[in-house]
Amino acid sequence: MTPLSPTEPSVLIEEKxxxxxxxxxxxxxxxxLPMGLEKEFGSIKHPGxxxxxxxxxxxxxxxxxxxxxxxxxxxxxxxxxxxxxGENPLSSMKRELGEETGYEAYEWESLGQMCxxxxxxxxxxxxxxxxxLTHIAEPPPGDDDEDIEVLIMSKSExxxxxxxxxxxxxxKSITAxxxxxxxxxx
Amino acid sequence: MTPLSPTEPSVLIEEKxxxxxxxxxxxxxxxxLPMGLEKEFGSIKHPGxxxxxxxxxxxxxxxxxxxxxxxxxxxxxxxxxxxxxGENPLSSMKRELGEETGYEAYEWESLGQMCxxxxxxxxxxxxxxxxxLTHIAEPPPGDDDEDIEVLIMSKSExxxxxxxxxxxxxxKSITAxxxxxxxxxx
Numbered sequence: 351m352t353p354l355s356p357t358e359p360s361v362l363i364e365e366k367x368x369x370x371x372x373x374x375x376x377x378x379x380x381x382x383l384p385m386g387l388e389k390e391f392g393s394i395k396h397p398g399x400x401x402x403x404x405x406x407x408x409x410x411x412x413x414x415x416x417x418x419x420x421x422x423x424x425x426x427x428x429x430x431x432x433x434x435x436g437e438n439p440l441s442s443m444k445r446e447l448g449e450e451t452g453y454e455a456y457e458w459e460s461l462g463q464m465c466x467x468x469x470x471x472x473x474x475x476x477x478x479x480x481x482x483l484t485h486i487a488e489p490p491p492g493d494d495d496e497d498i499e500v501l502i503m504s505k506s507e508x509x510x511x512x513x514x515x516x517x518x519x520x521x522k523s524i525t526a527x528x529x530x531x532x533x534x535x536x
Numbered sequence: 537m538t539p540l541s542p543t544e545p546s547v548l549i550e551e552k553x554x555x556x557x558x559x560x561x562x563x564x565x566x567x568x569l570p571m572g573l574e575k576e577f578g579s580i581k582h583p584g585x586x587x588x589x590x591x592x593x594x595x596x597x598x599x600x601x602x603x604x605x606x607x608x609x610x611x612x613x614x615x616x617x618x619x620x621x622g623e624n625p626l627s628s629m630k631r632e633l634g635e636e637t638g639y640e641a642y643e644w645e646s647l648g649q650m651c652x653x654x655x656x657x658x659x660x661x662x663x664x665x666x667x668x669l670t671h672i673a674e675p676p677p678g679d680d681d682e683d684i685e686v687l688i689m690s691k692s693e694x695x696x697x698x699x700x701x702x703x704x705x706x707x708k709s710i711t712a713x714x715x716x717x718x719x720x721x722x
Contacts, residue, residue: 354609354701354704354705355610355702355703356596356609357607357608357609358603358608358609358610359608360605360608361624367553367555369543369555369562369564369578370578371562371564371576371577371578372577372578372581374578374656376555376557376562376580378555378557379582381605382602383605383681383683385681385683387680387681389681390557390657391557391558391606392555392556392557392560392562393557393605393606394562394580394656399662401637415568417544417569417571418651418654419546419567419569419579420579420580420653420654420655420657420658421543421593421651421654421660422543422544422545422546422658423540423541423542423543423544424541424544425541425651425654427654429608432655432678441603443710461703463701463704463708464704464707465604465607465611465651465660465704465707466653466706466707467606467608467653467657467706467707468604468606468607468613468645468653468706469604469606469618469656470560470580470606470657471606471653471656472599472606472608473653474651476605485679487548491635492630494573494696495571495573495575496568499571501568504551512714512715513681513715513718515540515648515649516541517541518540518541518650518651520650520651520652520653520654521651521652521653521706521707521708521710521711523711523718524643524707524710524711525707526716527714528698528710528714529698529699529711530561532699536702
């Protein structure tokens with residue numbers, strides 16, 4: 351897995367407005383694009399996130415059914431979390447996996463990085479395949495606003511879920527699943 | 537393909553702040569989650585978008601290498617566009633396909649819907665497989681800030697691109713590709 355392609359920054363001409371909401375900030379800036387055009391654009395500045403595809407020792411996968419206020423729905427996702435400022439993505443994911451699922455993993459393999467929303471967010475998600483799982487005797491507490499249910503699903507159940515669309519998996523989860531399926535045995 | 541699961545809205549307690557940037561608006565609101573907790577959250581209100589996986593008549597696919605200021609990079613994506621207010625997703629995509637690629641498609645099939653960023657955006661992307669393509673003699677002009685290059689790639693080139701990570705495809709494109717691969721012939 352190679353790193354992301356080199357950046358080609360736009361030039362900041364003028365900061366117009368911004369709003370901070372916990373870890374994310376929305377900014378409206380006037381910028382000069384590499385093509386030469388100067389224009390105002392709004393976008394999210396995000397500290398980045400990490401995600402794990404956790405495979406149990408009997409070959410199933412740990413997912414979450416989670417309430418997401420932004421889309422007013424419960425959807426199925428792989429465990430993931432927003433980085434604390436300057437936090438290492440893998441360390442963050444090890445902590446989140448314990449908090450969200452009660453599992454600890456002893457084998458971690460990179461599934462690369464992805465951009466969930468390149469049109470208006472700089473978020474980059476670091477994805478991992480987590481194997482050799484054990485239950486944590488006393489899992490650490492998660493965030494007070496998380497409303498989640500832990501699911502154990504087989505490969506075919508996940509594929510059926512994605513293809514039927516009966517329950518939605520989000521973009522980062524389907525991307526990570528696509529990458530994981532290239533590494534796991536059939 | 538079934539529709540999205542039913543919504544389970546949170547209750548708006550107080551509007552705290554908002555910023556509008558062209559078609560998207562960032563809002564910070566105090567809301568009551570279904571679990572009972574009241575808290576302030578920031579999120580993007582987005583009119584929705586549509587995306588096409590266009591297959592040429594000789595079995596290749598039309599993609600774009602596009603500059604994205606938010607991530608300061610060029611990435612590979614399937615053609616897509618943000619809806620105008622109240623616009624029909626399929627009509628929008630037919631227009632965008634012409635503007636961005638110079639192709640017109642006579643067969644359209646739904647690939648369902650996806651959420652690129654359910655943690656902080658209500659955006660829903662309507663995905664389509666577009667077949668039976670012809671070149672438009674005089675393609676309509678696109679947006680003045682679009683910096684795009686049209687690519688024609690084979691199925692194996694796309695798969696290699698996603699698995700190597702040499703050039704990034706974003707979450708919506710990998711999700712749409714996963715769904716399209718369930719419909720197209722190998």
